[in-house]
Amino acid sequence: MKQCRTFRKMKLRLYYRELEPDTARTLLRHLETCSGCRDEWRQLSLDMELLTERSRPDPGKAFWAGYWDKLAARMQRESRQAGGRKESRLNVGSPVVPVRLIQPVAAVCLLVLGIIIGRHFMPADSSPRSVDGSAGFVLSPQDARQQSVALLGQSKAMLLGFANFDAREGDISTLNVPLQREKSATMLKRASALRQQLRSPEDGRLERLLADLEFILLQIANLEDEDGNTAVEIIRSSVDERSILFKITLQEIKEARQPHDSGPPENSTV
């Protein structure tokens, strides 16, 4: 009963991975034996899935195309009302480059041309740099995305092993817990490092998928040799509840189909 109270008090911190590893492990162990708390945990996961899965309508191409004009008009209007602030000098929707801008524009064009020539004709290290969690460098958005999808792909075999495990009759030794534990710890580090690198709004879904994977990897990394089938059953249900295998496959298809550096999606989903 005391542990149930502790679980209820701490479950949100557990969900947000804000607990010390030892405390998290104790709570996850409690879930193995207490069906009431397990149900509560399932409900929490389900609610969070509902609350955080949200698609926003795109206001449409016309809105984006006219965004600047409307903003600039408002700035000028407000400026006139306030007696002429600096925004009165704004160039509202003018397609023509003013004479005083020709030199800077030409300079920028040359710079861009230089970059294009550099990218196409100079030898470059085309292999994406890897990230190991300790290195402090920043990956390009494309590298971060590619490496994240690759990591998700690598995790599939392990997740499948847990998803297909029969908790009632299965033999836990077939899972090779020590090996899975070690693999998860390595993947966990990598997933967490990669997630920090995904900063583009279009990568929201991928980032959330990595967060889901991290959550399951944390459970696997915390498995102990003496843990029984119930512990594996909890991991199996985490894999199920989050439909992570299905989502990884979708992400792989999406990544394979999409040309990189394409524009934002028609319907931005978070």
Add this chain to the structure above:
Amino acid sequence: MPMEKQLIHRVLQGESAAFRDLVEQNQEKIYYLSLDLTGNHHDAEDLSQEVFIKAYRNLDQFRGESSFSSWLYKIAVNTNINRNRKKMTAVLKRSTSIEHAGDSWKSLSPDTNPEKQTDASLLRTHIDTALDRLSRNERCVFVLKHYQEFPLQEIALIMDVSVGTVKSTLFRAVRKMRKELASCRGKGEGEPR
């Protein structure tokens, strides 16, 4: 982003037209954040414009310690929090109409529902209502964490509060939203703790 720094420099040198590029680079991010914060297109457009106007007027105060977009996020959050609560009536009206829709919500089960489309939009309305019932700070933390995917430390920086405050606000927001979901489901299971 070196181009961004160049653009800011050019605006500060008096080349106001460079501001257009800065806006176009950030308009989607700021619009969608505004949409998450306000919950409707009209207010989102208004708020996002206000953010850019404030950014333009105060560009000389941007020290480049964070990215320009983070600075815009900060302006958006503060502007939204400081806005007066003129929308309350509309929100209350919407909440009442949602309560009448409670029965349809009960039938929402993931696999067996034949009218998925209707339920999906109903679900969205319920979640919007739950969001509307949060305080501005709670909504802001929830949105930054779950819809904008910021780490808690960065949310603390954007909102100028401690990480501890962010956590307690986030947990409070989640409890309230789950309570709202539970009451919509009509389970009568009391407040999720």
